[in-house]
Amino acid sequence: MKYILTAIIGIIPAFSSGQTLQYDRPAKVWEETLPLGNGRLGMMPDGGVQTEKIVLNDITLWSGAPQDANNYEAYKQLPAIRQLLKEGKNDEAQALMDKDFICTGKGSGSVPFGCYQTMGELQIQFDHGVPAKYERKLSLQQGLATCTYTVDGVTYRREYLTSFDDDISIVRLTADAPGKLSCRVTMSRAERGTTHTSAGTLILSGQLDNGIDGKGMEYEADVKALLKGGTLTTTDQALIIKNATEVILYLSAGTSYKDAGFRQRIARVMKTAMAKPFASERQQHISKYGRLFNRVQLYLGKGLEEPTDKRLAAFYNNPAADNELAVLFYQFGRYLSICSTRPGLLPPNLQGLWANQVQTPWNGDYHLDVNVQMNHWPVEVSNLSELNLPLAELVKGLVVPGARSAKAYYNAPGWVAHVITNIWGFTEPGESASWGATKSGSGWLCNNLWEHYAFTKDKHYLQEIYPVIKGAAVFYNSLLIKDDKTGWLVMSPSSSPENSFFLPNGHHASICIGATIDNQIVRDLFNDVITAAGVLGRDTALSRELAAKIKQLPPAGVISKDGRIMEWLEDYKETDPQHRHISHLWGLYPAALITAENTPDLAAAAKKTLEVRGDDGPSWTIAYKLLFWARLQDGNRSFKLLKEILKPTFKTDINYGAGGGVYPNMLSAGPPFQIDGNFGATAGIAEMLLQSHAGFINLLPAIPDHWKEEGTVKGLKARGNFTVDFAWKNGQVISYRVTSPVAQKVKIKVNGEIKEILASKI
Structure with a gap:
């Protein structure tokens, strides 16, 4: 052609x-189930024949709560830490940071930091025998999952969608012979959840732990059934459906995250969706989802x-x-x-x-x-440019707590975020300096924010994010000091995310002076702030100051004796040459500080770096x-x-x-x-x-x-x-x-x- x-x-x-993703059998484990979501609600059906299990999610369901885990005395140790690093005593500097440059309290290992959690599981039990002609599919073009099989000459079909129209999850069950659908519908959660029925509605509800008084975020999931033929009855904890030809299960759910009236909204969404013919709901879902996918x-x-x-x-x-x-x-x-x-x-x-x-693993948080x-x-x-906007909103929410962390640990203006955050605005270091003291998080996030502007040229958006990227730049600018050996402006202390190196004394450390990723992020961020200030016509003096600092920064990469890009300012030996993080190539991607066209020597060194990794x-x-x-x-x-x-x-x-x-x-x-x-x-x-x-x-x-x-x-x-x-x-x-x-x-x-x-x- x-x-x-x-x-x-x-x-x-x-x-x-x-x-289309397609399978010829039900899922045996969760890692075989099919993910559906509308940006807020998620579900993953396994297509089981005797028992269908559907894992339920809401993007806002978190344990934990806002906290202030800053050590407001930490900055007093900065001079001692910097002096130890100058003397090559990185291990001693790290030990001091492990004492003072970490968060207070329990850190990320418990609440109140919290965790993203499953909402629960919906179960549908059938009295089916062994199926024939089994097929399970997920249509990416329609945002729909289906399951079809035959038992005793009757073909059963299930359709699953998380509606982009009415913000509700729907499971439609049909049989091609009258009266052949009978099932029992239940919901459960491993902890902090109770199930009951009321007025024909199956309800799962609970309250998560906030790490303070146990009264954290509340949630609820309601299930109603609409039948063609057959009967619907209830027990204390189940919907019982007998001899139907079609069953449509509507699941409306929500949490108290920024929504005190979430229960009323659940009921309102349920009423609206059930009043609409399924064919209309399905078509509107496909249309609205398709505006993005297509x-x-x-x-x-x-x-x-x-x-x-x-x-x-x-x-x-x-x-x-x-x-x-x-x-x-x-x-x-x-x-x-x-x-x-x-x-x-x-x-x-x-x-x-x-x-x-x-x-969830690693709290299901935001690393x-x-x-x-x-x-x-x-x-x-x-x-899918608009899907960058939720991240921008999350980052905006880090500015105020990040300013507290900047003062506590560095006595610095602006704002900083370290390695992990959550929906509660955590910006403190983690509970171990080896990984938790890395402070490139805020600068890296600003690169994502900038990319949305670079692709869209949306000046209104640029006005919104300018205070965010400016605040991050002001923070890094205040920390730059002259390195005695090179004369470059660098940050101290610094680290390359989650990686470590050997010292001449045989010990290993992560804390250093001027890790390459920090040097690259500062260069990139300063350039972005200068560009943004020019577009918006503001902060001329700051732009001049940042431009002068850029000239004194290390280059985008320093090539070691063996031809690789150095991860640290010193040519340390890595404790793990195949380490999963390759942070010193940040200037290659996502930034454009290293390119095949403009910096061929650094590009060649990047290749060698990757070969060794x-x-x-x-x-x-x-x-x-x-x-x-x-x-x-x-x-x-x-x-x-x-x-x-x-x-x-x-x-x-x-x-x-x-x-x-x-x-x-x-x-x-x-x-x-x-x-x-x-x-x-x-x-x-x-x-x-x-x-x-x-x-x-x-x-x-x-x-x-x-x-x-x-x-x-x-x-x-x-x-x-x-x-x-x-x-x-x-x-x-x-x-x-x-x-x-x-x-x-x-x-x-x-x-x-x-x-x-x-x-x-x-």
């Missing part, structure tokens, strides 16, 4: 395997029409046979973004939206040393490496890492080393489940196809050999608010179109040639 411009802007070849289309070639778990196993052995699996994984990542957040709510956490435990940032890397380029790790690490290699324009190495992250696994043990992959439901495994691997890989696939960080739009900058034969892209975004469609054959772009809200010139690199074109007005 020959692709021309009309093919790009019209219809891309339709292959259901690129839009913005981007991608075709990379043929796919296999097999169950997804079998495709994953086959792909790892023979990726050339299933180019469309990469499309499925990419669109699944976009689907997860759409389903796990929306403007006005919270950003996706370590679990996205989907937790099946009361105590600020790569993870929550990675969650948002795909949204701009993948044409290796290709394995937790899934988020593999995804990050994929992104690094894409920025280095090595498509085949990026594809190798994509293949690695798509490696099937069932492991759920907590892992800090090698062994990432994906579960049968395509959620990424750290292990255990961490959604950042999905989002990082989604961003990586887009980065292989289009880049716009180096001052021009680059088409196919890192296309692997496996994708060169033919392909089509519609709807990817480039910085400057450009929308890009293009097609290729045999690795050469054969047609393209660039559009913008206003006609404007833009540089574009096509088949190795940079040219200036006029982007047409949309």
